[in-house]
Amino acid sequence: MGLLVLTGVVSLGWWMVRDPVSEFVTSEPGMDNRGAGAVIADIDIGAYFESMKVVESSLQESWPRFRGASYDNICRSPIPLIESFPKEGPRIKWKVEMGEGYAAAAIYKGFVYVLDYDETERADVLRCFSLEEGTELWRRGYYINLKRNHGMSRTIPAVSDDYVVTIGPRNHVMCVRRQDGAFVWGLNVEKEFKSEIPQWYSGQCPLIDRNRAIIATGGSALVVAVDLASGDILWETPNEQQWLVSHSSIMPFEFQGTNMYVYSASGGVCGIAADGPEEGTILWETRAWNHLVVAPSPVCLPDGKIFLTAGYGAGSMVLQLSKSGSGFSVDVLQEYAPREGLACEQQTPVVFEGHLLGILPKDAGPLRNQLVCVHPDDFTKVIWSSGSDKRFGLGPYMIADNKLFIVNDDATLTIARPGTSKYIELDSYRVLEDGRDAWGPIAVADGYLIMRDATTMVCLDMARER
Amino acid sequence: MEKKDKGYNRRDFINNGIRLALGATVAGTAAFTLSRSATGKDYVWQIDPFKCTQCGRCATECVRSESAVKCVHAFDLCGYCDVCSGYLKPGAKLETGAENQLCPTAAIQRKYIEEPYFEYIIDEELCIGCGKCVKGCSAFGNGSLHLQIRHDLCLNCNQCSIAASCPSDAISRVPADEPYLIKGDFTKGEEKG
Secondary structure, eight states, X not given: OHHHHHHHHHHHHHHHHOOTTTXXXXXXXXXXXXXXXXXXXXXXXXXXXXXXXXXXXXXXXXXXXXXXXXXXXXXXXXXXXXXXXXXXOOEEEEEEEXXXXXXXXXXXXTEEEEEEEETTTTXXXXXXXXXXXXXXXXXXXEEOOOOOSSOSBOOOOEEOSSEEEEEOTXXXXXXXXXXXXXXXXXXXXXXHTTOOOOTTSOOOOOEEETTEEEEEOOTTEEEEEEETTTOOEEEEEEOTTOOBOOSOOOEEEEETTEEEEEEEOBSOEEEEEOSSTTTTSEEEEESSSOOSOOOSOOEEOTTSEEEEEETTTTEEEEEEEEEETTEEEEEEEEEEOGGGSOOOSSSOOEEETTEEEEEOXXXXXXXXXXXEEEETTEEEEEEEEOOTTOBOOSOOEEEETTEEEEEOTTOEEEEEEOOSSOOEEEEEEEXXXXXXXXXXXXXXXXXXXXXXXXXXXXXXXXXXXX | OOOXXXXXXXXXXXXXXXXXXXXXXXXXXXXXXXXXXXXOOOEEEEEOTTTOOOXXXXXXXXXXXSOSEEEEEOTTTOOOOSSOTTTBOTTOOSSOOGGGBSOTTOOEEEEEEETTEEEEEEOXXXXXXXXXXXXHHHHHSOOOEEEEEOTTXXXXXXXXXXHHHOTTOOEEEEETTSOOOOSSSHXXXXXXX
């Protein structure tokens, strides 16, 4: 009996003293030994230059920036384009090797501009080609040591009659003279505004509006306007909420007589006065849309709806902008998960006859990776989808000559008829045999279509007659 | 009464039965051995990572506790990103706090390598094969995280209970001399090396 009591007492003591979770390890912040971040380098922007050839061009059409002249990814050229490929495939005018990435072309009156990363020279270089021949004419850039981080390059230059403005992977802004690549000015955003580089490098495409470049900086200012001729900062939008720059690009929007720049930052979304006495000040803002990684740009609709979307499970949000007295107010109309309606991870949807068209992400359930068209009054109402046998990836899509051009990850180019009742595919062809990560947006001008995959840019002659 | 000689009594019946059973056993064993030596193949169960839909049943349907299914990492496919959708919950902070981690057992170790790279290592002792990380990695990343049946843990049941419940028919028998279906090229590289 005594032994039993003794055993019980010892067991109870052991049970009370023993720590059953002594081998547990708590997961706390900082266990990954994250570094302090890269040292901000002094970069001599514009130091690199190479001139190869001088040619003239009589072509007049342009695709001067990300999403084209009207910021809507619709080409309004009257030149008829093919709606099916010849048996041997599309007419390839030229092909050029690129540094690994997703940077895409802008076209201006017969010349192609693309900010590439030259892996041999270790330099961001703005390359100028002739549109018709693909001949490289000049390169302007700066030496910078970049590590591969899902590619290196990922932006599109903005081009005006006189200037080309670029934003590099580490937020170096460069302005050059369009005709010959002469260096005009540079801006090291990370250094000057003490801002952070977005994950996987900057995806923001610059905006040229009148005589100024509009750049989202993050850090000590949210957005700045830079005079194209002098490089002087004309105004800075205060960044009181310390929002970070995203991959999204600034979209101009005219709403009820007020011109504004709509920017979807990492932290929130806002409208900034684009002209008048309040130019550069925030007209409205909301933190309701706040995601770490935002790549698509806002889609602003004439009735004041603003469609916002992002990947990584974020889904989408629809804001309703209203004029209230002398100011603006903004309300959340819809917010939903990717499987509940239109959502996009990388590309920005296109508006066709008031309807939004876009490719759903992988986490969109049964409609994943399909092109869908949603109802203009309810972006969760899918009117049509491309079908389970026609899925796409993260590649771009745009409209030209009333045809929808869609690039799949493997550089397959699909031509479809845009519509609001059903998906009508016309033809498709794999343009680059070993194509991969063909995510750079399409540019179309004068009947030529420029697309790319991770390492090759290709110019297709898509004109029905030439 | 004259005793009738049946010529085939109960003892003979039992003796013959035993001989027949022994003979059948020997013949069967011989046939089995011959058939194996003819094909030279043993087979084991394995997951095809390209068919797997990360339903989560691998964690619960295996006869073993914990499951013989573990997450493996094809480092040659990984982007070594700071934002890792296989490690972090959607919208989580970019740090190692438990509240940010997708893995319910903290089986993925995240280590800073150099700007901007982070390495993700699976602690198989902790991994329960739930596939949550694989789902995240497949949806937004390069798909470098994927599930495999570990043959040091698998009992190689005649009928794999996970295979029976797999909704995407991702589990099948594969030759035992190539027992893993690893994504990427790094295992082939080892063989070459």
